[in-house]
Amino acid sequence: MAIPSSKKTCLEALMISAITVFAAAAGQPSPGAPATANLTLHNLCPYPVWPLVTANSGVPSIPTDADGEPVGRLDGNGEGLATLAFPAGAWSGRVVARTGCAADDEDGDDVVGRCATGDAPPVTVAQVSVGGPGGLAAYSVSLVDGFNVPVVVTPHGFAEGRRCPTLGCAADLAAGCPVGARAPSGGCGAGASQAATFKARCPDTRTNATDVEATPQDCVAPGEIKVVFCPAPDSVTSHASLG
16 A cells, blocks of 8 residues: 655655764764773883874774874884874774884984884784774784784773773883894784793783783773883783772
8 A cells, every 4th residue: 555645755864864964973982982992102212203093994094193294203212202183983903113214314214214114023013992882992912923012002081991001012012022023123923832922921812813911891981091101011911900
C-alpha cells in the first residue's frame, strides 16, 4: 500500500534530521574528553633529536606545534621542548626520535633537518591514542622495531581515580647490545634474543605483537600526553598513578 504523501514527507524529514544529528556527533570529541589535549615532546638526552610524529591511517596529521611551527630539532639537556595540539575527536599515531640528522643551513642551527632514515628500525616507538569512547586514552612504548633512544610516555591532567602510569623504558638498551645487533647509529636491533633482554630490563614496554606492559592502565581524559626522550632512570613507575 502506498504511503500518503503527507506522511512520506514527514518520514523523510525525520530521516534527514536524524542523519544530520548523527553526522554532527561523529565529528565531535568523545564524551569525557577534555576540550583541548596536547602532545608534549621533551628531550632530556645529552644530544639533539628530531622527533617524527606520524598519524595512523584515516586520522589527521599534526604538522606543526602550538605556535604553528614545524616540529624539528629539539636540543638536548632539557632545552628541547615542543607542544602540539591533538585534533578534535579521536586520534592515534606514533612518535619516534631521530638522531644524527643533517642541518638545513650552513650555520647548523636548523629547524627541521634532513633525516634520511625516517622512522626506520632500529627505533624506539611511542604509540598514542586519545579521544576514545568516554575519553579513553591508550599509550605504550614499543621495542618491536628495536631501540635507539630511551623513551617514556606520561599523561597529565587525567580524570580523577583513573590509572595513568608512566610507561616505557628509561634504560639505555644499546649498552650491552650484541655485536651482530648493533646499528651504525648506535641503536640495538630487534630479534627474538633481544626481545627477552628488552622485556627483562624494561617490563613496561611491548616487545612483540601480543605483548602488554606489566603495569595496567585505565586512563581517561588526559589533558596532556608527554613523551620524554632520555628520561631519568627512576621515571618509570612500578605502580599505577591515580588522579
